[in-house]
Amino acid sequence: MGAKKGILAIADGDPIPILRQRPAVDPGRAREMVDRLHPGFRIEPDGESDLWEACYRPDDTVYALSVPGLDLAGDRRFTFDRPSGLPPHLLRLGADRRILLHAMHSVSDGLAFAVWRTVSSSRSTPTSADS
Numbered sequence: 637m638g639a640k641k642g643i644l645a646i647a648d649g650d651p652i653p654i655l656r657q658r659p660a661v662d663p664g665r666a667r668e669m670v671d672r673l674h675p676g677f678r679i680e681p682d683g684e685s686d687l688w689e690a691c692y693r694p695d696d697t698v699y700a701l702s703v704p705g706l707d708l709a710g711d712r713r714f715t716f717d718r719p720s721g722l723p724p725h726l727l728r729l730g731a732d733r734r735i736l737l738h739a740m741h742s743v744s745d746g747l748a749f750a751v752w753r754t755v756s757s758s759r760s761t762p763t764s765a766d767s
Contacts, residue, residue: 642714645736648705665702672729715739719750
């Protein structure tokens with residue numbers, strides 16, 4: 637059968653320290669995140685799951701976790717061959733945050749991962765020593 641994963645994380649920074657703190661889960665925020673990930677879909681809570689079961693859910697099912705600083709979703713729709721296939725609305729959701737994608741399908745030896753970071757840039761104007 638093989639191993640399969642489709643995980644999208646949107647974090648304020650590195651998600652590992654956030655998860656190590658074992659923050660309180662916010663089910664309402666998780667539901668809002670799923671609404672934003674898949675606009676127009678009817679959403680019905682389906683109980684709890686662990687990450688092993690949640691990273692490759694049945695079709696049209698999303699595992700969602702929201703804690704302060706991190707939104708995490710497991711969904712088959714995130715198993716892209718190329719991370720550049722991530723829909724633009726998902727990139728907009730992560731504006732000013734770090735977006736991480738991990739997709740894997742062992743049967744076809746497919747693996748994709750990507751990290752997007754919004755980088756603020758500043759611009760300076762050269763000044764003359766004579767002014």
